[in-house]
Amino acid sequence: QQQVKQSPQSLIVQKGGISIINCAYENTAFDYFPWYQQFPGKGPALLIAIRPDVSEKKEGRFTISFNKSAKQFSLHIMDSQPGDSATYFCAARRDTGNQFYFGTGTSLTVIP
Amino acid sequence: DGGITQSPKYLFRKEGQNVTLSCEQNLNHDAMYWYRQDPGQGLRLIYYSQIVNDFQKGDIAEGYSVSREKKESFPLTVTSAQKNPTAFYLCASNPGPWRETQYFGPGTRLLVL
Numbered sequence: 001q002q003q004v005k006q007s008p009q010s011l012i013v014q015k016g017g018i019s020i021i022n023c024a025y026e027n028t029a030f031d032y033f034p035w036y037q038q039f040p041g042k043g044p045a046l047l048i049a050i051r052p053d054v055s056e057k058k059e060g061r062f063t064i065s066f067n068k069s070a071k072q073f074s075l076h077i078m079d080s081q082p083g084d085s086a087t088y089f090c091a092a093r094r095d096t097g098n099q100f101y102f103g104t105g106t107s108l109t110v111i112p
Numbered sequence: 113d114g115g116i117t118q119s120p121k122y123l124f125r126k127e128g129q130n131v132t133l134s135c136e137q138n139l140n141h142d143a144m145y146w147y148r149q150d151p152g153q154g155l156r157l158i159y160y161s162q163i164v165n166d167f168q169k170g171d172i173a174e175g176y177s178v179s180r181e182k183k184e185s186f187p188l189t190v191t192s193a194q195k196n197p198t199a200f201y202l203c204a205s206n207p208g209p210w211r212e213t214q215y216f217g218p219g220t221r222l223l224v225l
Contacts, residue, residue, distance in 0.1 A: 043216035
């Protein structure tokens with residue numbers, strides 16, 4: 001059973017456009033929601049993260065929007081660049097046990 | 113230079129063979145994790161350890177074993193009981209409970225001959 005559901009599976013965006021990736025969860029025990037960026041053959045790297053007491057967090061071109069009542073959160077990449085082409089994973093951490101649950105990933109391609 | 117190292121980068125396993133993947137961290141983190149990554153399935157948790165000499169099964173522990181004798185090291189053994197071992201294996205660490213950020217190593221790709 002997938003604890004964190006992520007969509008779309010793949011995304012193609014023009015350079016300068018906005019990339020939007022969505023995630024949803026059911027477990028209200030999750031207390032931390034990170035996004036990871038992964039390039040081929042490399043380990044994921046933390047991109048940005050949010051806690052459920054905040055509805056939005058922005059770091060440079062990357063923004064997380066969080067809707068606690070809908071149990072949904074999304075990653076927005078503004079002014080998308082070819083260098084942003086990678087796989088993006090959302091995740092959620094349970095408040096006890098220090099376990100992380102990952103979405104299935106979104107392959108983003110930014111075309112020039 | 114702090115971080116997580118995994119070795120080898122590529123590993124080949126023959127039928128019926130056990131192989132061990134290495135994971136070392138010098139971040140002084142208490143918690144360590146092993147994930148398996150397959151195309152289209154994201155990261156699935158194999159085992160995790162919150163402290164030395166203690167570890168718990170994740171969602172797909174069958175066919176795998178771990179040990180945590182030292183804080184810095186969390187090796188994963190893929191046993192012959194794991195019938196479909198071909199995947200990208202990722203080790204991660206986290207400072208400990210109530211500390212949020214998880215750091216990943218560069219991964220080991222395991223292939224079956």
